[in-house]
Amino acid sequence: MASSDSSGEMRRREFLGTAAAAAAAVTGLEANLAVGQEPQAAAAAGAKEGAAQLYKRHAPKRRLHSRAIPDLSDLAGMQAQKAEAPLPSAYYEKENRRIKELGLEPADSIQDKTEFSCFQRGSLPHWSGINTFLKLPYLEDVRKVGEYDVAFVGVPFDIGCTFRTGTRFGPQGIRRISALYQKYSYEHAIDLSETLAMCDVGDIYCPSNITKAHDQITKGIAHILSQGTLPMIMGGDHSIGYPIARAVAECVEGKVGIIHIDRHVDTQEKDMDEIMHTCPWFHATNIPNCPPSNLVQLGIGGWQVPRAGVKVGRERGTTILTVNDIEKIGIDKTIEIALEVAWKGASAVYLSFDIDSLDAGFVPGTGWPEPGGLLPREALKLVDGIAKEGIAAMEICEVSPPYDISDITSLMAARLFVDAIATMYKNGRLGGRLKL
Numbered sequence: 001m002a003s004s005d006s007s008g009e010m011r012r013r014e015f016l017g018t019a020a021a022a023a024a025a026v027t028g029l030e031a032n033l034a035v036g037q038e039p040q041a042a043a044a045a046g047a048k049e050g051a052a053q054l055y056k057r058h059a060p061k062r063r064l065h066s067r068a069i070p071d072l073s074d075l076a077g078m079q080a081q082k083a084e085a086p087l088p089s090a091y092y093e094k095e096n097r098r099i100k101e102l103g104l105e106p107a108d109s110i111q112d113k114t115e116f117s118c119f120q121r122g123s124l125p126h127w128s129g130i131n132t133f134l135k136l137p138y139l140e141d142v143r144k145v146g147e148y149d150v151a152f153v154g155v156p157f158d159i160g161c162t163f164r165t166g167t168r169f170g171p172q173g174i175r176r177i178s179a180l181y182q183k184y185s186y187e188h189a190i191d192l193s194e195t196l197a198m199c200d201v202g203d204i205y206c207p208s209n210i211t212k213a214h215d216q217i218t219k220g221i222a223h224i225l226s227q228g229t230l231p232m233i234m235g236g237d238h239s240i241g242y243p244i245a246r247a248v249a250e251c252v253e254g255k256v257g258i259i260h261i262d263r264h265v266d267t268q269e270k271d272m273d274e275i276m277h278t279c280p281w282f283h284a285t286n287i288p289n290c291p292p293s294n295l296v297q298l299g300i301g302g303w304q305v306p307r308a309g310v311k312v313g314r315e316r317g318t319t320i321l322t323v324n325d326i327e328k329i330g331i332d333k334t335i336e337i338a339l340e341v342a343w344k345g346a347s348a349v350y351l352s353f354d355i356d357s358l359d360a361g362f363v364p365g366t367g368w369p370e371p372g373g374l375l376p377r378e379a380l381k382l383v384d385g386i387a388k389e390g391i392a393a394m395e396i397c398e399v400s401p402p403y404d405i406s407d408i409t410s411l412m413a414a415r416l417f418v419d420a421i422a423t424m425y426k427n428g429r430l431g432g433r434l435k436l
Contacts, residue, residue: 076187079189080186080187080189083189084184084186084189087184087189087190087191087194088191088194089194090194090436091191091193091194091434091436092191092193092194094436095122095193096114096115096122098121098122099115099117099120099121099122100116100117102117102119102121103117103118103119103120103121103122104117104118104119105117105118106118122135123135123179123182126179126180127179129179131175131176131178131179132152132175132200133152133174133175133178133200133232133234133414133417134152134178134179134181134183134192134198134200134414134418135178135179136152136198136199136200137198137199137200138199138200138201138202139151139199139200139201139202140202142201142223142224145199145201145223145224145227145229146227146228146229147197147433148197148198148199148229148433149196149197149198149229149230149430149431149432149433149434150196150197150198150199150229150230150232150421150430151198151199151200151201151224151229151230151231151232152198152199152200152201152232152234152417153200153201153202153203153204153220153221153224153231153232153233153234154170154171154172154175154202154203154204154233154234154236155171155203155204155206155217155233155234155235155236155240155395156168156169156170156171156172156203156206156236157206157213157217157235157236157237157239157240158236158237158367158400159206159208159209159210159213159237159239160210160237160238160239160240160274160275160276160277160279161237161276161277161367162271162272162276162277162278163367163368164367164368164400164403165367165400166367166400166401166402166403167235167236167237167366167367167397167398167399167400168206168236169400169401169402170234170235170236170397170398170399170400170401170410170413171203171234171235171236172401173365173399173401173404173407173409173410174234174396174399174410174413174414174417175200175234176407176410177407177410177411177414178410178414180411180414181414181415181418183418185418185419185422188419188422188423188426190422190425190426192418192421192422192425194434195425195431195434196421196425196430196431196433196434197433197434197435198421201224204216204217204220204221206236210239210274210275210276211275213243214239214240214242214243214246214275215243217240217243217244217247218243218244218246218247218250219247220247221233221243221244221247221248221393222247222248222250222251225247225248225251225392225393226251230391230392230393230394230421230424230430231393231394232393232394232417232420232421233393233394233395233396234395234396234399234413234417235395235396235397235398235399236395236397236398237276237277237367237397237398238262238264238266238277238278238280238352238354238397238398239275239276239277239279239280240280240395240397241260241266241280241281241284241352241395241397242275242279242280242281242283242284244350244352244393244395245258245280245284245287245290245350245352246284246287247393248348248350248392248393249287249288249289249290251392252289252347252348252392253347254289254345254346254347254348255289255290255291255294255345255346255347256287256289256290256294256346256347256348256349256350256392257294257295257296257341257342257343257344257346257348257349257350258281258284258285258290258294258295258296258342258349258350258352259296259298259338259342259349259350259351259352259386260281260295260296260297260298260352260354261297261298261299261351261352261353261354261357261374261379261382261383262297262298262299262300262352262353262354262356262357263299263300263301263302263304263305263354263356263357263368263370263373264278264300264304264305264309264354264356264368264370265281265297265300265305265306265309265310265312265313265318265320266278266279266280266281266309266354267279267281267282267285267309267310267312267313267316267318268282268306268308268309268312269282269283269308269312271306277397277398278306278309280352281295281297281318282309282312285316285318292313292316292317292318293317293318293341293344294341294342294343294344294345294346295318295319295341295342296318296319296320296321296337296338296341296342297313297318297319297320297321298321298326298334298338298357298382299321299322299323299326299357299373299374300320300321300322300323301322301323301324301370301372301373302370302371302372302373303370304368304370319337319341321334321337321338323372323373323374326374326378326382331378331381331382331385332385334382335381335382335385335386338382338385338386339385339386339389343389348391348392349386349389349390349391349392350391350392350393350394350395351383351386351387351391351393351394351395351420352394352395352397353379353383353394353395353396353397353416354396354397354398355396355397355398355399355409355412355413356368356369356370356373356398357373357374357379358373358374358375358376358379358412359371359372359373359374359375360373362375362376362408362409362412363408363409363412364403364404364405364408364409365399365400365401365402365403365404365405365407365408365409365410366398366399366400366403366409367398367400367403368398376412379412379416380415380416380419383416383419383420383423384419384420384423386420387419387420387421387423387424387427387429388423388424388427388429389427389429390424390427390429390430391420391424391429394417394420396413396416396417399413
């Protein structure tokens with residue numbers, strides 16, 4: 001009974017407190033009205049007085065200060081803000097004319113018709129339309145690929161998986177979430193649509209046979225590269241690394257270096273008596289102009305590295321840096337080592353990026369997740385440093401959308417692609433075919 005009385009007394013006090021506060025507010029409002037203020041102005045004055053009880057206790061040494069702000073113009077954020085101003089907009093204007101010509105003028109009720117057509121033919125809205133990578137033009141006639149600087153191509157193949165399949169849907173997943181991106185990057189201060197001729201050539205037809213699919217991949221990638229166009233390849237399991245290396249080797253006069261970013265060595269000869277995704281670099285380094293001395297592998301480690309592959313790497317003299325090595329020596333030194341090894345005596349370099357090289361917490365959508373991998377920021381810096389010197393082909397593999405969460409794995413792949421081509425263009429390694 002005493003407990004009930006106590007509870008009732010607390011409710012009574014809360015009610016009286018609320019009533020008192022209301023009465024005080026009314027009194028304040030009446031006082032303001034008494035001196036001739038309009039009700040709206042009086043209410044605003046009361047609100048300011050109330051808020052002041054909170055914020056006037058904040059930042060006693062900083063609030064209302066008049067000190068000069070230091071010069072921040074050397075910071076990347078401030079420089080990028082200025083760097084956007086001179087970027088061209090010719091492609092943007094051409095694209096707006098195209099979408100209205102092909103998609104009809106919008107309805108009369110649409111007031112700002114700048115980016116509108118009746119039928120969507122451009123990249124906006126982000127959530128709709130037909131998804132090519134970055135909603136780039138789909139090049140149906142691949143014989144015209146030589147008109148472009150960059151061609152995105154899907155390799156939907158996962159017959160080489162040894163555990164969780166699903167990477168055949170990697171190209172779909174990467175294309176779908178790439179619609180989230182525009183073609184302008186604040187940090188890079190570049191608008192890709194205004195600087196590079198880019199297209200999506202669709203997918204290479206991959207039959208459910210490893211040897212035949214690998215032959216298809218080699219032919220397709222060699223066709224793109226032989227036209228002087230950079231192939232950006234969306235996998236697919238990592239067995240595709242071998243036929244891609246074979247394609248690059250066919251097109252390059254001289255040696256080809258391979259920079260391989262992964263948690264797994266992928267250098268065993270066979271797995272389950274086939275060339276699976278654990279095997280690409282054994283066979284790639286058998287190619288006469290892809291010697292193992294030019295293969296550098298970054299991020300290797302964990303509990304998923306077969307001893308058979310380690311033995312091959314040791315016997316052939318490949319270069320391996322673990323995540324701990326990268327953390328110890330730093331990203332810049334890692335990039336320097338990778339470039340020196342891959343480019344020694346080589347005419348071109350192929351970059352193979354396995355998405356599972358990142359810590360499993362950032363890339364759940366992959367078949368062989370491994371904790372302790374790279375952080376996304378580290379991966380982006382590695383690719384940026386490698387791309388500065390130029391790459392003849394880039395592949396991102398092992399993206400498996402069925403295991404992904406909110407498309408974050410696919411998004412990371414898309415980001416790596418666009419950062420790589422932006423860096424190549426900025427450093428004069430790519431471009432020259434855009435016609436406006």
